[in-house]
Each structure stands twice: as structure tokens, then as C-alpha cells.
Amino acid sequence: MFDTLPQHLELIVLTFLLAGLVKGVVGLGLPTVAVGLLGLVMPPMQAAAILVVPSTVTNVWQLAAGPRFLGLLKRLWGMLVGIVVGTLLVGWLLAGRNWPAATPLLGVALILYALLGLSNKRFRVAPRHERWLSPLIGVITGGVTAVTGVFVIPAVPFLQALGLEKDDLVQALGLSFTVSTLALAITLSQHGSLLQADVLGLSLLALLPALAGMYLGTWLRSRISPLAFRRCFFGGLLLLGADLAIRGL
Template sequence: MFESSHFFFSLLILTFLAAGLVKGVTGMGLPTVAMGLLSVVMPPAAAAAMLVIPSFVTNVWQWLAGPDTSGLLRRLWPMMASIVLGTVAGAALLVRVDPLWSGLALGIALLVYASYALVSPALSIPARVEPWLSPIVGLVTGAVTGATGVFVMPAVPYLQALGLDKDELVQALGLSFTVSTVALAAGLLMHGAFRLDQLGLSALVIVPALAGMWLGQKIRARISPRRFRQFFLLFLGLLGLELVSRPFF
């Protein structure tokens, strides 16, 4: 029992250290990496509950540290409101579906994101379509978040296509991920998959997550972020393939 507990805590610490490191280098990826790694050894719903507090803390920090907190909130609130609706509804799938099949959905989400990000197509959203497209993107992002615990698709490509400058984009991603984290916690709580006694474990991994972010920021100053990002995306793709293949073997 002790050895099993020791392995579990070691796995949690190493997972969130790695996830924080990726976020420190690239500005994103903590929930994606944590969900992908933890879902190898536990049901995705349990993995999602573990990432609530570290994801919330790191993303609120990223959002509030930007240059235009209120302006982005006014511009993006329809998308954020739709993310909440989609996530709370979609969380039922994460909780009720067999873990093998919810893991398959997570694997597909990782593969789609890694493939898109590796190609990095240049997209641009005209200002005239933003008022009606934002809620649709938010609803789809919420449904994917609720079903898989991954926040990135299609929110990240959409925000990248809005023509925001570098600092505004990082802040907008922080806002989107913060809202997704809160909505996912609410959805898991409503469907009985998030208990108050899990808050202690979730809070415990804040330290390795922040340590990883600090280390990642140091690494970012010494290596090519582009090359690191390529290795990171290839890793996500391989992780996605493992999760996708699991129900069939």
C-alpha cells in the first residue's frame, strides 16, 4: 500500500512538473499534458479533477498579468459564456462513458490539436463574423472540454486568428483556459465526479506546476521555442495514438 501511494504521489509530482515546464516554455499546455499523462493510469474524469486547482491558479495568473483584462473580457464574453454552457453539458460524457472510450475521445482531441499545430495554417477571422462565430466556437470548445478535459480545440486556433498582438493573445488564452477550468470543475461537481476531498490533492500539485513553469521560462531563454514546440506536439501525437488504440487491444 505504501509503495503504491509513493508511486502515485511521485507520478502526480512528475506529471505536473512536466506540464508546468511545457507551459513555461510555450505559454500553454498544462491541462493538455496533465490529462494526457494521467489518463494513461487513471480514468479521464479522475485526471480532470486533479488538474482543476493548478490549472486555475496558473491560468488566472496568465490572464491577469496581461495588458487589457477588462477589454478582452468585454470582447470575448459571448465565447466565454458559451464555453461554460458547453462544458457543463459535455462533462456528463466524461463521467458516464466507459473510461476506455472517454480516453479514446481524449486521444482524438490530442491528435487533432497536435496535427493542426504542427501544420500551423495561417487563419484570419474578419471582424464582421466575430459576433456570431464567437459563441459557436465557445460552445464547441466547451463540448470538447467537457467530454475530454482538454481546453484547446477549437478555441486556440480561433483566438490565434483574431489578429491579437502577442501579449493580448497570451492573455486571451489565459482567460479562455480559466473559464474552461471553472466550468469543468462545475460540470464534474454536478455529475458527481468531483468531491471536496479531492481539493487537497489538486492543491498539492500547484507547487510542482509552478516550479515547472519557472523552469520552463528559464529554458525558453536558452533554447529555440519553435524546436521545443515541435517535440512537444510530436509527444502529444504519440500520447494520443496510445489512448486511441487502447480500446482495441
């Protein structure tokens, strides 16, 4: 399954450099960009295996930078448990197989995420609905993660709809992404062919360009228009998602 990875080494390095840059500018997007671009040349779960180390390190960094870890953990625990349950359950059902529908589903997930980003719509979740909706969103996010390796749908729109302050939202995203990455790593490790030593080595290697990209993105954040960058980012995701969806079919 991983025999073709060495020939994609340059693509992996460039992909994580770009993915880190996006995350440095807008605070998210590393797994979406990485799995989306690598999905052009490999199955989504193979790309997700390479993602494990860069995603874990960058999300823990983002999580640690926020001010209200315990408060957010108490508020979001239902969603976080749902993410773990959904990821492990669907991962167990798939049993490490490459589901043929995974690539088009990845494309659809990217299209939905891009359309939400481009629409600039702001939804609101009423406090009375948050308690029962939170675990459901978590389970759905976990299921999507187990199939596509991308954990932004529907967790990101849901967190944005909670009306969190900017710093709290960034930390909540870091918390959600960290739990999603760890749950995905557990799922991959249960199927030895998906998380071998050579893949972990590639994942460690991918951390370097990801951190370099994040550093560059953080530097660029105050020097470019965030709105223009977000439009380019989501526009690119829309085209990438469309290509993956059509290619998969």
C-alpha cells in the first residue's frame, strides 16, 4: 500500500508547507489541505496516516495557546466523546479497508466546507439545543473522519455557531482537532498496514514543513487581507473538492 510513497516525497513536503501556511494565517485548514491534496495521488486514509504527527503537534500548540482549556473541556465534552465514538466505530466497521466511496466523499466534504466558508453565513445554536446536539455532531464528525481523514465537517460550523469569543473559538478548534487526530491515530494503529514505522517516519518528516509553513503564515497574517486570503483558500478547496468528487466517481 505504501510502496509509492517515496515517489511522492516532494509532493508531501510541498503539501505540508502549504497546509501549515494556511493554518498559520487562518488558524485551521492543515488536515483539510493536506488530505485533500494528497488525496489526488493516494487513498484518503493513507494521506491521513501521514497527517498524524503534524496535526497532533500543531493542534496541541493551538490548544495550549488559549486561555480557557478547562471551561471549554467542560462545555464540549459531549462532542469530544462523540468524536471518539464515531471515529472508532466507523473505523472498526471499515477494518482498515480502502472504501471505494472514500475519495468522492472526501470531495463532497471539501465542497461543503468551502461553500460554508465562501457564504460567510453565521449560524447560531440556541443554548437549549447545545446539550443534545453536541454529541450528535461529534459522532457524525468522527464518522466522516474515519472515512475521509478530514475532521472539519460538521464540527467547525457547529463550534462557530456557539457564539464563542475569538480566542475561545481558536482554542475550541484546537481541542476538537486534537481529539479527532488522536482518535484517528488509534483507529489507524488498530490496522497495522495503515500506521507502519516508515509511515510514522514520513509523518515526522512532514512536521518540519508544516511548522515552517505555520511560522510563515503567522508572519503573513498581519501583512495580507484575511478576507482575500480566506476567499482564495475556500475557492481552492471548492475546486479541489470538485475534482476529487468527480475523480472518485
